[in-house]
Amino acid sequence: MPTLLGVFTTPAGVVQAVTHLKGRGFTNLDVYSPAPFDEIEEAVDPKPSKVRIFTLVGGLLGVVTGYAMTIWMSLDWPIVIGGKPFASIPPYTVIAFELTILFGGIFTLIGLLVVGRLPSLKVGPGYSARFSAEEFGLVVEVPERDVAEVDGLLRASQATEVSLVAA
Amino acid sequence: MTPPPGESIAAMIRQTPVPPDSQTNRDVMNIFMTTPGLGWLLLVGICLGGLGGGAAVWIYQIYKGLGIAGYSHPIFWGAYIVTFVFWVGIAHAGTLISAILFLFRARWRNAINRSAEAMTIFAVFTAQLFLGIHVGRIWKAYFILPYPNQRALWVNFKSPLLWDTFAISTYTLTSLIFFYVGLLPDLAIARDRTTGWRKALYGSLALGWQGTSRQWKSHNRTVLHLSGLATPLVLSVHSVVSWDFAMAIVPGWHATIFAPYFVAGAIFSGFAMVLTVMIPVRRIFSLEHILTNYHFENMCRFLLLTSTIVTYAYFIEYFIAWYSGVEAEKTAFYLRLFGPYWLSTWIMIVCNGVIPQLFWFKKLRTHIPTVFVISTLINVGMWFERYVIIITGLSREFNPAVWGHYTPTWYELMIVAGSFSFFSILFLIFLKLFPVIPISEVKELVIHERAHASGQPAGAH
Numbered sequence A: 001m002p003t004l005l006g007v008f009t010t011p012a013g014v015v016q017a018v019t020h021l022k023g024r025g026f027t028n029l030d031v032y033s034p035a036p037f038d039e040i041e042e043a044v045d046p047k048p049s050k051v052r053i054f055t056l057v058g059g060l061l062g063v064v065t066g067y068a069m070t071i072w073m074s075l076d077w078p079i080v081i082g083g084k085p086f087a088s089i090p091p092y093t094v095i096a097f098e099l100t101i102l103f104g105g106i107f108t109l110i111g112l113l114v115v116g117r118l119p120s121l122k123v124g125p126g127y128s129a130r131f132s133a134e135e136f137g138l139v140v141e142v143p144e145r146d147v148a149e150v151d152g153l154l155r156a157s158q159a160t161e162v163s164l165v166a167a
Numbered sequence B: 001m002t003p004p005p006g007e008s009i010a011a012m013i014r015q016t017p018v019p020p021d022s023q024t025n026r027d028v029m030n031i032f033m034t035t036p037g038l039g040w041l042l043l044v045g046i047c048l049g050g051l052g053g054g055a056a057v058w059i060y061q062i063y064k065g066l067g068i069a070g071y072s073h074p075i076f077w078g079a080y081i082v083t084f085v086f087w088v089g090i091a092h093a094g095t096l097i098s099a100i101l102f103l104f105r106a107r108w109r110n111a112i113n114r115s116a117e118a119m120t121i122f123a124v125f126t127a128q129l130f131l132g133i134h135v136g137r138i139w140k141a142y143f144i145l146p147y148p149n150q151r152a153l154w155v156n157f158k159s160p161l162l163w164d165t166f167a168i169s170t171y172t173l174t175s176l177i178f179f180y181v182g183l184l185p186d187l188a189i190a191r192d193r194t195t196g197w198r199k200a201l202y203g204s205l206a207l208g209w210q211g212t213s214r215q216w217k218s219h220n221r222t223v224l225h226l227s228g229l230a231t232p233l234v235l236s237v238h239s240v241v242s243w244d245f246a247m248a249i250v251p252g253w254h255a256t257i258f259a260p261y262f263v264a265g266a267i268f269s270g271f272a273m274v275l276t277v278m279i280p281v282r283r284i285f286s287l288e289h290i291l292t293n294y295h296f297e298n299m300c301r302f303l304l305l306t307s308t309i310v311t312y313a314y315f316i317e318y319f320i321a322w323y324s325g326v327e328a329e330k331t332a333f334y335l336r337l338f339g340p341y342w343l344s345t346w347i348m349i350v351c352n353g354v355i356p357q358l359f360w361f362k363k364l365r366t367h368i369p370t371v372f373v374i375s376t377l378i379n380v381g382m383w384f385e386r387y388v389i390i391i392t393g394l395s396r397e398f399n400p401a402v403w404g405h406y407t408p409t410w411y412e413l414m415i416v417a418g419s420f421s422f423f424s425i426l427f428l429i430f431l432k433l434f435p436v437i438p439i440s441e442v443k444e445l446v447i448h449e450r451a452h453a454s455g456q457p458a459g460a461h
Helices: A011-023 A038-044 A051-076 A089-115 A144-156 B007-013 B023-033 B038-064 B078-091 B090-105 B107-111 B113-135 B137-142 B160-191 B196-206 B213-246 B256-285 B293-323 B327-338 B342-360 B368-397 B412-431 B439-454
Strands: A002-007 A027-032 A135-140 A161-164
Touching: A002 A011, A002 A144, A011 A027, A011 A038, A011 A135, A011 A144, A011 B439, A027 B213, A051 A089, A051 B213, A051 B327, A089 B160, A089 B213, A135 B293, A144 A161, B007 B113, B023 B160, B078 B090, B078 B113, B078 B256, B078 B327, B078 B368, B078 B412, B090 B107, B090 B113, B090 B160, B090 B213, B090 B256, B107 B113, B107 B293, B107 B439, B113 B137, B113 B160, B113 B256, B113 B412, B137 B160, B160 B196, B160 B213, B160 B439, B213 B256, B213 B368, B256 B293, B256 B368, B256 B412, B293 B327, B293 B342, B293 B368, B293 B412, B327 B342, B327 B368, B342 B368
Parallel strands: none
Antiparallel strands: A002 A135, A002 A161, A027 A135
16 A cells, blocks of 8 residues: 655644544554644543553562562661661662662653654654654555545645655 | 566665755764873873772782771771762762653753763662772672572671662762663764774674664653652662761761762762762864753753752751750761861852852853862762761760861872772773763753754755
């Protein structure tokens, strides 16, 4: 199927085009954006990002590791320190807290890589340096017979140019 | 339009001239793509000299032992620990600006957050050097980690020094992740516009980032979550550092106010350092249109706020020493003001408490040379604050048998100077290798403004 690339200068145009394309059933589309714009991401995929699960798992793993490590190590070779119980929760909370943040942070980074499909060696269809300047690119796969219609639809949504690109 | 008849037209359309690059890209790329000038080389040269001196002294100290430091009974925490705490404090501005101001949606942070984050990382690296320097027997430094060993001995998790190890390591890694995630889109911008070794460097670091909506979406989420994690982390790290002192019963240290007092001081010194570094950077690279006086004024407001908190903490320390009726506490604080370290104490009070109050005046907040001088004085004052806390505390404990006097030796001062060189070299290299202004975040504002101002899409600049 041919792939069409529409170039936009405003996020509003992209949102309009994405909404129309999706309404017409062209769902195989992607947007290149030079900066984050919530409205575009919302239009392309309204589902909340799955990165949240990674952070949650990492944080929980961290807090469990923090307490488990400190308590087990204190019991493995018990020495009375400062007259406190071997497994002394208040001081260990500091360690557990730090590991919560540490594991949460590392897992969030992994989440970014997994959910964002990075690293990737593949250059997306129609990607060029202008989309890391100040323009937006909307690529959409359309059947041969709908090319003209989609072309018009993109231009109606303020696309400054529309072209066919190699998929 | 009729359906295009295949490849020929597509090929023709593909040859559309590419519009000129965005102004923001060019402005920021200019900073790190241009060949380093004489000034830069000179600065690096000076810093290399300082670093070499510090490194030589450290090697000598490893050979000779900690005896060459000015340590004498009962003061075994000296300039190394003072400077360690100083650098950890400096490290607080970056993550505060990136995380807390992000959560508060303070838009003005966009222009300064990258440089502040870089400073955070370099300051933490510098601080960590001092852990190695201070322990003396560097080859045993790994004893602080809970690693499995033949004697099945574990570290003492009830010790604040262990908490500190975990806090500082976590802070280093989390700040590094934060910095890298923020840098990712900008690395892709650099990759698309460079050739040769730079393209290879940025290309491999950018991991194939193309700014697809899936990537931005997970990126936004990641930044949000990292901010959420880093906010309590920033507040915890210097709290933990303060507990290194506050958990001991030394007069002048054993106070519950220490955690918030240290955190405010850290933010205070961190912002001052960002100003001290960024004012010359802005001047040299003419970034006035990105890093405006508005940014600097807002940072001055932060300085004013944190200075007031710190001054309040100074006051409360004296009040509690008097109110507690504890003889040792009263003496400790009397000696701070009028004892052998009176000069350090007064430098600290004047630089941190009195001079920043000048920022009440808008004229002074917006007068850049004044801001530069005051922020530098704050850096000096904050180093002396740690000096006062650590040295005066240890020099007069409860019993005359543990009274003593400490003066830093030249060896120690050379290592301290070397640490400033180390920090500066890292920052100078960063200036010439990575975008010092977060390009995509600034661009976000530019595109927003353009869309709102005209209501009609304008082309790229």
